[in-house]
Amino acid sequence: MEERLYDLIFICRPATPEDEIAKIMKTLEQVIADHKGTIVKNENWGTKRLAYRVAKNREGIFIYLQIISTDGEIVKELERRLKVFEPVIKYQTVRLDEEMKLQKKLVARRELKLSRKPRRTAPPAAAAPAAPMAPPAPPAEPAPAAS
Amino acid sequence: MADQQGSQAPSGGGQGGGYGSSRPHSSGPGGGGGRPSRDGGGPGGGAGPRKGGKRQFFRKRKVCRFCVDKIDYIDYKKADMLNAFVQDRGKILPRRMTGTCSRHQRWLCEAIKRARNIALLSFASEL
Numbered sequence: 131m132e133e134r135l136y137d138l139i140f141i142c143r144p145a146t147p148e149d150e151i152a153k154i155m156k157t158l159e160q161v162i163a164d165h166k167g168t169i170v171k172n173e174n175w176g177t178k179r180l181a182y183r184v185a186k187n188r189e190g191i192f193i194y195l196q197i198i199s200t201d202g203e204i205v206k207e208l209e210r211r212l213k214v215f216e217p218v219i220k221y222q223t224v225r226l227d228e229e230m231k232l233q234k235k236l237v238a239r240r241e242l243k244l245s246r247k248p249r250r251t252a253p254p255a256a257a258a259p260a261a262p263m264a265p266p267a268p269p270a271e272p273a274p275a276a277s
Numbered sequence: 278m279a280d281q282q283g284s285q286a287p288s289g290g291g292q293g294g295g296y297g298s299s300r301p302h303s304s305g306p307g308g309g310g311g312r313p314s315r316d317g318g319g320p321g322g323g324a325g326p327r328k329g330g331k332r333q334f335f336r337k338r339k340v341c342r343f344c345v346d347k348i349d350y351i352d353y354k355k356a357d358m359l360n361a362f363v364q365d366r367g368k369i370l371p372r373r374m375t376g377t378c379s380r381h382q383r384w385l386c387e388a389i390k391r392a393r394n395i396a397l398l399s400f401a402s403e404l
Contacts, residue, residue, distance in 0.1 A: 194354070232349070
């Protein structure tokens, strides 16, 4: 089974007391533990202005979780629980692992390109009359310039 | 990284020094906000004749801001950043205005839609 990375954000009513949020968090942690998932990040962004009205609220308490899990059912269960909690007005789960994989691939490709780049940029630099100016800059440059 | 910059600098130093330095400079305002650069097409084009003096309708080429910053993933949680690519009314700005490349526009679009869904960005602002 492959591991999957999820972003879970939920918004509570601004008047929700701290212990109420703690209770919700405890339940969610329990659910995550039951499904053998792990919490990577757990952030409370505090009260933020909502971009539009949600359940007649203009503000909300944002809570952000990042979860790694092998079990896809975890999302279903978490969303079901969040739907039940009265103070939660909005929630969203996003699967991110494929995008992270793509990002890693691109970073790796860029590094490869960078390591290869001096060879590709060298010929025009050597052909240009700027050759006498080149020697002081990099140690790699003089070799192609001399040839 | 260091020798890459080093190799670029001497080649441009000879003749294209002024041209090379004017490019990043012009990309600054263009990246700052897509719309102003288009509305101010006159002044933007005015910068062209000052250098070349060839065409009045010359418009400086916009560069993808994400490519310049070498961004591989556009985070939907950075609402302030995404806000720069959205009109006042909440519409996503087209590529021709912001100069974003097609791949980054695709990612950006996705990120904006996610941000909207969780109330970080508005679908349409109330006026």
